[in-house]
Amino acid sequence: MINMRRIKVRVRHGYEVMVGKNLLKDCGKYINLTDTRISRIFLVSETNVAPLFLDKTVDSLKRAGYEVVTYIFEAGEQSKNLDEVAKMLGILAENRFTRTDAVVALGGGVTTDMAGFVASIFLRGIKVFQIPTTLLAQVDASVGGKTGVDLKEGKNLVGAFHQPSLVICDCDLLSTLNDTVFSEGMGEVIKYAFISDRKLYEKLKTRLTKTSDKLEDIVARCVELKADVVEKDELDNGLRQTLNFGHTIGHVIECKSNYTVPHGFAVAKGMALISRKSPVYSDLVEMLKLYELPYEDDITADEILDGILNDKKKRGSKITVAIVNEIGKCDLETIEATELTRYL
Ligand SMILES: NC(=O)c1ccc[n+]([C@@H]2O[C@H](COP(=O)([O-])OP(=O)(O)OC[C@H]3O[C@@H](n4cnc5c(N)ncnc54)[C@H](O)[C@@H]3O)[C@@H](O)[C@H]2O)c1
Ligand SMILES: [Zn+2]
Structure with a gap:
């Protein structure tokens, strides 16, 4: 077993945050251990992170038996908006995702906030698993359940509290940060x-x-x-x-x-x-x-x-x-x- 920390967040729907190295390759297995009913995963990432870590993530999810639908948006805060949310909700509906399917966010705070928000409102809420790839997202954005997007009138004006079902902080992912x-x-x-x-x-x-x-x-x-x-x-x-x-x-x-x-x-x-x-x-x-x-x-x-x-x-x-x-x-x-x- 890989050496890692597991930190419990004891809120109403409690969950764990895993912190360690080399965790990404087994993310599918870890997700599976929390809930065996999930069959499909909507994997959200962005244009800077996907070339680095998407293949490894998809491989791991598939190995764990999941069908994976991927969504990649243009990296950056300007993408954290309702248009992207609407596109994602459309894809979830088109692919007939159900309440027992789940969203996985692979990226920095922009990704974890937006994917978490999509999960909070699709079918009045499906599970989200966070795989934060920036230091800020690991220590802050992906833990605590605040999700949301920006309006042109201001940042984070639309959102919901939606706790993740698991957070996987793989510190190896931080070595590529600028x-x-x-x-x-x-x-x-x-x-x-x-x-x-x-x-x-x-x-x-x-x-x-x-x-x-x-x-x-x-x-x-x-x-x-x-x-x-x-x-x-x-x-x-x-x-x-x-x-x-x-x-x-x-x-x-x-x-x-x-x-x-x-x-x-x-x-x-x-x-x-x-x-x-x-x-x-x-x-x-x-x-x-x-x-x-x-x-x-x-x-x-x-x-x-x-x-x-x-x-x-x-x-x-x-x-x-x-x-x-x-x-x-x-x-x-x-x-x-x-x-x-x-x-x-
Ligand atoms: N929900 C919360 O409680 C909470 C708390 C703090 C911040 N936030 C939100 O988080 C966002 C900021 O997060 P952020 O700083 O992670 O922004 P970000 O997601 O935009 O990531 C910053 C940059 O790093 C790149 N990147 C991400 N992972 C990488 C990696 N492993 N290697 C190389 N490049 C990588 C991204 O493409 C981007 O260019 C803001 O939208 C903020 O509102 C939310
Ligand atoms: Zn802050």
Whole structure:
């Protein structure tokens, strides 16, 4: 048996996240172990990932006895929209997929979000299995059950909570990531360390690369930390907001740049900006530098405020911000939006 971690996510429809190496070649077998009724699989991937890993995935699914229908979309956030969703639903219907068939997502967060959403609405919900191929998707997007797509009016405005039936994080798949995409994922990893795990922070001080053996350990720890928060707050009414550390300001930066600043970079800047007056600031900046992440932006306090007041996450004029004053501990503070300037 291959050495791997299995992390349980104890929500209403609980599931496991497998973290290890060389897992892709047996993905069909792992899916089969969770449910023997599935006969057909709708495999969703995109144009950058498919040439790298599609054949291996299809082989494994076929070996496990599945009939496979494949859908490949153009890589990139601009594909995460309702037109793609409609196309996929059409193919599922044309091929007479039933409620006991399933969707498998093979790709980064764009793929796992969109395929998860398709699975959540086809026939009012069929199973989805996530095989995340970016660091960000392994530690964040594929775990927790948030699925959805963008509208031209804004990101992630349409979606559903739909927990996967299994998540397979094969760390070998990360070795082909480009440096920017890898660093972006590290932005989220650093977030977990600062909001909840000082030991993880210590481990990150020795620079990890996309081929490090230690990556497995780090991914597993981040998944555990996310699972813990998701279990306590499945529908995002409270504690889950700690995961938004750096995101309140990060979203404004992303939006202002018209999404030319990548998410992980915007979050890195957002974490640094909201922590400017915190005792952790210099340690945070050191770590962001170590992973080639940015920590400064010329955005003004007024621009941040304007952006936040237009953001879907505001409730009235009060907002909840995640603040870190000690590495490994996060506080949620609900304040008037205008008071945010006291942190900046
Ligand atoms: N559901 C959630 O809880 C949640 C959380 C965080 C982010 N997200 C969503 O995730 C998306 C961002 O995820 P992402 O950064 O993974 O984006 P992505 O899926 O666009 O992947 C980033 C880039 O890496 C490429 N790629 C993917 N895997 C690769 C591999 N193994 N080797 C080489 N290249 C590879 C992709 O083609 C793409 O160009 C956003 O849409 C965001 O809204 C969702
Ligand atoms: Zn994020």
